[in-house]
Amino acid sequence: MNPADKVFHDIANDGVAGHEQHKDGPVDISVVLPFCNERDNLPELLDRLKHTLQTGGLSYELILVDDGSTDDGVAFLEEQARSDERIKVLVLSRNFGQHVAATAGIDAAGGSMVVWMDADLQERPEDIPRLVAKLREGFDVVYTRRNCRQAPRWRAALSYAFLAILNRMVGLGVSPDRGCMRMFSAKMAESMRDLREHNRFLNYLMPWAGFRSAEVEIETDPRRRGRTKYSWAGLVRLALTGVTSFSVAPLRISALCACATILACAVGVAWVLYRYFVHGIGVSGWASLIIAILVLHGVQFGVIAILGEYLGLVYTETKRRPLYFCSRMINLTRRGAMPHRIPAPEALENRGLSFSGEQVRIEAAAAVNNQSDRR
Secondary structure, three states: OOHHHHHHHHHHHHOOOOOOOOOOOOOOEEEEEEEOOOOOOHHHHHHHHHHHHHHOOOOEEEEEEEOOOOOOHHHHHHHHHHHOOOEEEEEEOOOOOHHHHHHHHHHHOOOOEEEEOOOOOOEOHHHHHHHHHHHOOOOOEEEEEEOOOOOOHHHHHHHHHHHHHHHHHHOOOOOOOEEEEEEEEHHHHHHHHHOOOOOOOHHHHHHHHOOOEEEEEEOEOOOOOOOOOOOHHHHHHHHHHHHHHHOOHHHHHHHHHHHHHHHHHHHHHHHHHHHHHHOOOOOOOHHHHHHHHHHHHHHHHHHHHHHHHHHHHHHHHHHOOOOOOEEEEEOOOOOOOOOOOOOOHHHHHHOOOOOOOHHHHHHHHHHHHHHHHHO
């Protein structure tokens, strides 16, 4: 028996983190699978996940989060869920993005261990036992590192270089080859539920949270069905979110550019004065003047754009809107973290509070603040 299979059998026999195995208790593993228009991949995905998890005798739940699909994937999952209560489906009200959809799945996860992976089958469900074995060594998070990229060489090289620069700016030590698939403990999942920022980039948010982590190298497969949901523009937006949410490096770079521009202007003025007073040569011509104006305006607009990005982040966060809305839940009754939910007036009255109107809103906000303080 290989080490990964042995760990599976140990969990099945002994439980995880002291949890007893029973029907209504916590499951061993929650697998979170955000998806959008992956109907063709869902049957194989479910079969491979069931086979991998049942081989080790683990209790599990599969939480599939529909992020605004337009195909009949939800109908297929609903049919599967009728005969298997371990298949749970969250249908979001619209497309909120991969990382928000993953957050919704983590909010609903009740397992002692949580796996987050894509539903496109490029990451193999058969690698889950290796992640379990590594997590059992005392780690709270086990990331995956891809040993190759299933993309054209030029695109893979460009993506690697871009991610390397971003990671250097953020300073969290994230490998450019890190995959989406990862496993983490219930403690880490609870920490993620406390982080409700809207500009979410879980690839940086999890390392920022800390906790003891490790990496496992995996092989990835080419996408056989469907197509990627990330365009180049989407990838750039995601990268900008990652940088601006975790680093002020762009602001510092803009400050350096402003200093360099001022220095260049000072050198140019000194050169003009030197030629005029020493050699008696005046500098004429509209070309140099227009170039100088364009350079200065370009730097100014660049700095304003960077400031606008950060101001936009502040504006988005201060609205404090919910991260997502669920239009349907299948085989799933619990809701995850909702730290900003305002109690209904009836709930306040049940606690002996008989206010109305503005007083209700004030008391509700105070109740939420008290709840946050206790947490």
